[in-house]
Amino acid sequence: MASLKYSRQREAIKDYLSSVTTHPTADTVYMHIKEEFPNISLGTVYRNLNLLADIGEAIKITTPDGGDRFDARTNPHYHFYCKCCKRMIDMDFDHMDKINHLASESFDGQIESHTMLFYGICGDCLRKS
Amino acid sequence: MASLKYSRQREAIKDYLSSVTTHPTADTVYMHIKEEFPNISLGTVYRNLNLLADIGEAIKITTPDGGDRFDARTNPHYHFYCKCCKRMIDMDFDHMDKINHLASESFDGQIESHTMLFYGICGDCLRKS
DNA sequence: TTCCCTGCAAACTGTTTGCATCGCT
DNA sequence: AGCGATGCAAACAGTTTGCAGGGAA
Numbered sequence: 001m002a003s004l005k006y007s008r009q010r011e012a013i014k015d016y017l018s019s020v021t022t023h024p025t026a027d028t029v030y031m032h033i034k035e036e037f038p039n040i041s042l043g044t045v046y047r048n049l050n051l052l053a054d055i056g057e058a059i060k061i062t063t064p065d066g067g068d069r070f071d072a073r074t075n076p077h078y079h080f081y082c083k084c085c086k087r088m089i090d091m092d093f094d095h096m097d098k099i100n101h102l103a104s105e106s107f108d109g110q111i112e113s114h115t116m117l118f119y120g121i122c123g124d125c126l127r128k129s
Numbered sequence: 130m131a132s133l134k135y136s137r138q139r140e141a142i143k144d145y146l147s148s149v150t151t152h153p154t155a156d157t158v159y160m161h162i163k164e165e166f167p168n169i170s171l172g173t174v175y176r177n178l179n180l181l182a183d184i185g186e187a188i189k190i191t192t193p194d195g196g197d198r199f200d201a202r203t204n205p206h207y208h209f210y211c212k213c214c215k216r217m218i219d220m221d222f223d224h225m226d227k228i229n230h231l232a233s234e235s236f237d238g239q240i241e242s243h244t245m246l247f248y249g250i251c252g253d254c255l256r257k258s
Numbered sequence: 259t260t261c262c263c264t265g266c267a268a269a270c271t272g273t274t275t276g277c278a279t280c281g282c283t
Numbered sequence: 284a285g286c287g288a289t290g291c292a293a294a295c296a297g298t299t300t301g302c303a304g305g306g307a308a
Contacts, residue, residue: 005262005307026298041265046298048263062193064244066273067297080236093232099245103222107209108252115193116228116245123237134282134287155273170290175273177288195298196272 004055010048012036014072017058023069023079023088061088061115080118084125091118133184139177141165143201146187152198152208152217190217190244209247213254220247
């Protein structure tokens with residue numbers, strides 16, 4: 001484990017990510033952090049988002065549309081992706097341990113974790129149509 | 130729905146995908162098809178893989194490592210991704226309807242489907258270490 | 259003073275697309 | 284003949300990386 005040195009940029013990125021439930025892309029994070037640090041570069045944002053993910057202070061969520069999303073909510077949970085408004089929404093569907101257990105029973109190998117991505121139309125979009 | 134015209138390349142791609150359970154990347158498909166069609170281009174492979182996915186004769190599976198995988202097994206099922214050998218393995222874990230149903234109960238919106246990707250070490254890799 | 263971190267830009271990977279031509283139907 | 288499909292190459296999006304200089308310890 002490499003030694004970490006404090007950086008205001010990383011702190012700002014972490015703070016922003018913690019203040020939000022929108023699962024932003026790296027580029028969205030970049031644009032918001034830029035308001036406070038006009039000279040920050042996209043590379044730095046990527047480096048820090050990946051670093052935060054590595055040390056377990058954020059998670060990286062792969063989307064079918066390409067373009068990973070980031071989330072400061074690190075306890076295991078699921079996500080819903082609205083095909084209409086492209087929002088990614090946290091799911092409170094707490095069967096993770098049970099699912100890992102059930103899956104392990106019928107699988108030759110060691111399951112460490114799993115991700116689940118639900119797909120459909122969110123409530124807001126449903127009511128608008 | 131656009132009209133489809135027969136093409137030997139598409140047929141070969143579909144046949145190859147059906148003959149295999151390895152969830153190949155577009156590039157892997159490309160390299161195999163090239164043995165039969167030395168002049169085929171990667172663009173054509175991508176176009177046909179996406180086309181097959183669109184008409185429901187294949188599925189596209191997003192991986193956390195970037196680089197989608199393709200699968201001719203189109204009935205809904207889950208996958209396991211081995212962090213050791215990078216293989217993607219079909220899971221016979223048949224709780225899809227139940228999970229969709231349970232999730233729908235506690236979610237404001239219309240869930241159409243979901244994908245689940247398990248992560249860990251496959252049996253082969255476990256025994257080798 | 260050390261060495262991690264930054265900004266910048268170039269490089270890289272996976273994928274899509276415009277275009278002229280080919281080949282089903 | 285008509286129009287979808289192909290091969291090729293250029294373009295694209297998202298992400299990573301090499302480097303020289305800056306800042307925390």
